[in-house]
Structures are given as structure tokens and as C-alpha cells.
């Protein structure tokens with residue numbers, strides 16, 4: 001159950017360490033069937049999510065989490081897409097149900113954009129199914145140009161035009177800093 005805001009513990013947005021892999025796995029396994037479908041575009045079982053979490057920390061994926069106490073309650077992933085000629089990353093997001101629509105997805109998106117620029121990516125891809133209104137709203141908020149394929153929405157963000165200089169979202173963040181969220 002979500003805690004009322006005044007009782008909620010402090011949350012922290014930070015890059016997850018390899019030792020956070022079990023916390024990341026637990027976060028993914030707490031996603032319900034709808035969220036798993038929205039995130040992975042298919043029916044996904046716990047075994048897959050366990051292997052997936054391990055793989056993320058083994059293949060150089062950047063995983064940023066919102067950590068409350070000992071729990072990761074939301075995450076943003078930045079995967080390399082080496083098959084493209086220009087340096088390209090792919091982003092994916094998961095916010096546990098109790099913490100949605102409170103700006104967490106946006107905070108994670110902003111943080112992920114900073115990491116993507118720091119890693120020298122020229123563009124960022126976001127893929128979801130065409131009915132995922134939440135992800136489409138989030139992607140549009142950060143100027144993703146969305147295209148629709150059969151059942152899928154593909155977003156592209158050209159990073160050359162995105163902060164940090166002069167951009168409101170980046171002004172109070174730094175890749176190597178910790179963004180504190182007082183009350184989630």
C-alpha cells in the first residue's frame with residue numbers, strides 16, 4: 001500500500017551498483033502483469049526477470065533507481081544499441097504502481113538523459129506498445145518524436161538538442177550527484 005506523502009520515507013535517485021542487482025530484480029518482480037506487459041511488451045515470468053536483472057549488470061547497461069530504504073521502487077535503464085551507425089541508446093522505465101503519477105518517471109527520464117549525454121550518445125530510442133498512454137505521455141514530455149508501427153510506438157530523442165546548458169530540467173542535477181526526493 002502507498003504511504004501517505006507525509007509519512008513516506010525519503011527516496012534517492014541514484015545509479016544502481018552491481019550489488020543492487022537483487023534489489024533491481026525484486027523491483028521488476030513486484031511489477032504486476034499489466035506493468036510487465038507495458039514494460040516488456042509480452043507475458044514475462046519471474047525467472048525471466050531474474051535473468052534479465054543479472055544480464056543488465058553484466059552487459060554494461062546503466063540502471064538508475066529510485067531507492068527508498070532498502071527497496072528500489074522505480075528504475076530507468078539505458079541500453080546500448082550498437083547496431084546503429086550513430087551512437088544510440090535505448091531507454092526503458094518502470095515505476096511501481098503505488099509511486100506513479102508523482103513525477104518519478106520524469107525525474108528518472110531527466111537523470112537518464114544526463115547519463116546518455118555523458119556516455120556520448122547522439123540519440124535515444126524508446127519503444128512501447130501503441131496503447132501505453134503513460135509512456136507515450138512521458139516520452140512526448142521530453143520531445144520524443146513518436147512513430148507508430150504495427151502495435152508499437154517508437155520514440156526518438158535527438159540528444160544534440162537536449163540540455164544541460166540552459167535547460168530547466170538539468171539545472172539542479174548532475175550525473176555524479178544524488179538527487180534527493182524528500183517525500184515519495
Ligand SMILES: CC(C)(COP(=O)(O)OP(=O)(O)OC[C@H]1O[C@@H](n2cnc3c(N)ncnc32)[C@H](O)[C@@H]1OP(=O)(O)O)[C@@H](O)C(=O)NCCC(=O)NCCS
Nearest residue numbers: 038092093094095100101102103104105106134135137138
Ligand atoms: C510510464 C511510467 C514509467 C510513467 O511513470 P510515472 O512516474 O507515473 O510518470 P510521471 O508521474 O513522471 O508522469 C509523466 C507524464 O506522463 C503523464 N502520465 C503519467 N501516467 C499517465 C497515464 N496513465 N495516462 C496519461 N498520461 C500519463 C503525466 O501526467 C506526466 O505529464 P505532466 O508532467 O505533463 O503532467 C509508469 O506508468 C510505468 O512504470 N508504467 C509501466 C511500465 C512501462 O509502461 N514502461 C514503459 C515502457 S519502457
